[in-house]
Amino acid sequence: MSFKLGIIGGTGMDDPDLLAGREEKFVETPFGKPSDALIHGTIGDVPCVLLARHGRKHTVNPTNVNYRANMWALRDAGCTHVLVTTACGSLQEEINPGEIVLLDQFIDRTNQRPLSCYDGSSPAAKGVFHIPMAEPFCKIMRKIVGETAAELNLTCHASGTAVTIEGPRFSTRAESNVFRSWGAQVVNMTTVPEAPIANELGLCYAAIALPTDYDCWKVNEAPVDVPACLAAFRKLTDGVKKLLIAVIPKLAAYDWTERMQALKTAAETSIVPGSDV
Template sequence: MGDSKKIKIGIIGGSGFDEPGLFENPVERVVSTPFGNPSDVLLEGVIKGVPCVILARHGRKHQFQPSDVNYRANIWALKEVGCTHVLATTATGSLHEDYQPGSLVIVDDFIDRTWGRKCTFYDRTEGGPKGVCHLPMSPAFCEVARSALSTAARARNYLCHYKGTVVTIQGPRFSSRAESLMHRQWGGHLVNMTTVPEVVLAKEAGLSYAAVALVTDYDCWRDNEKSVCVSDVLEAFAKNVKKAADVIVDAIQILAASTEHPYLAAHKELVTSAIMLKE
């Protein structure tokens, strides 16, 4: 049976959604979680008739570096306020000639090169879930949400790749040249600092999660090209972020157009089946 409840979509990233009138009736909401406080207040409102919640991953003042973001609190808070989906934006470097700066990528897999980040809710935190969750991560992202993003990008005729493996590094530094070349050899198409553990936690929370990556640079693997720097990343992101926002807004409409959402129940059932709990 399908799940006919109304959807509510969390948006992580937030940049590009400050257009007047786009986000209607915004209300700030402070949410605390068993895992601490999220990066910032949640901004609840409506985008073209669909209930949405925006959360700045790094805080609205960009005060949290990638390894210090409380990913668990962010995802838990979005679920706590009733989000069924999470659509995320992420700035990425390209590891592949064809994935040129200014293009979009609907990410479909990841390689985790982070360390020390809290990657599960199931760690005996007081107020958190019980047991140990051995969660399958293939597919890593919700295929329904990915399809909605892909359809939206095609309709806009934006330059977009509909698959891509992102290598998530620890940061906040960028890769060395040797690391960048290694990531290419591993089959990575993109490199960023935030997809993991965000995608893992969203799946563990039973949410539909997908991400649209905005390519800002070629990292440092290409010969005779200067290494990536913050100013170039920020300039490229600011120039093209509206594309990612357009795709997310259109994907929201696509997801909301369906009155049946059996995949949401399937996400939750997958988590339930992955939990080992001994009384």
């Protein structure tokens, strides 16, 4: 099968200079416009499409990101896989700011977002749809990314649960401690509904979470704020760019036939029979 990677860059990780042979395309989808132009190009001769989740000038807050349009646009552009970065706060002592967490689970604490393409809002996505979500993130992609991070001497946690809050505010200390008590590793604002929609559309999806702070649970450190978050994220970008450049050819070389068929079957069997008339 042909491989094409969609890359969704979070804050500071939407650098178009990652790509060679860049070409910008503004598109429309049945769900409206994506966050910004799709930037087509290659990384190590692998075809890729880069999309700035919040817009290249960070003009879209987490609630207002058009997750459905973003994923639909990447699929229509021919992407088979999506690899994203997401800034987050660490909820556990052993996960230090500046390290990497490869998400394998999420807890949804959002409350204002369309959570599915299959909600009756567009004739392009008909039917009542119940996508399985036991494993929201591709374990094969996670494994390849983790092995590559180790080769680059990047500290990488092979798994982690993200609590996705609505935002745009950060957590209270009470909330942060509740999330810790649940055993979650990080807190962010964008994994939901991005991950489940990717699964709905049959896209192989993985997320590189980048802790910039300890949220606000750690009373002997200053609570997270925007200047501290951005400053910490800037320190992470070089290492993560190196990781992307190194891992993308490995992802492209893998035989994805079986995995993609499983995703297709899951999507096809998630529509309630007869509901898509």
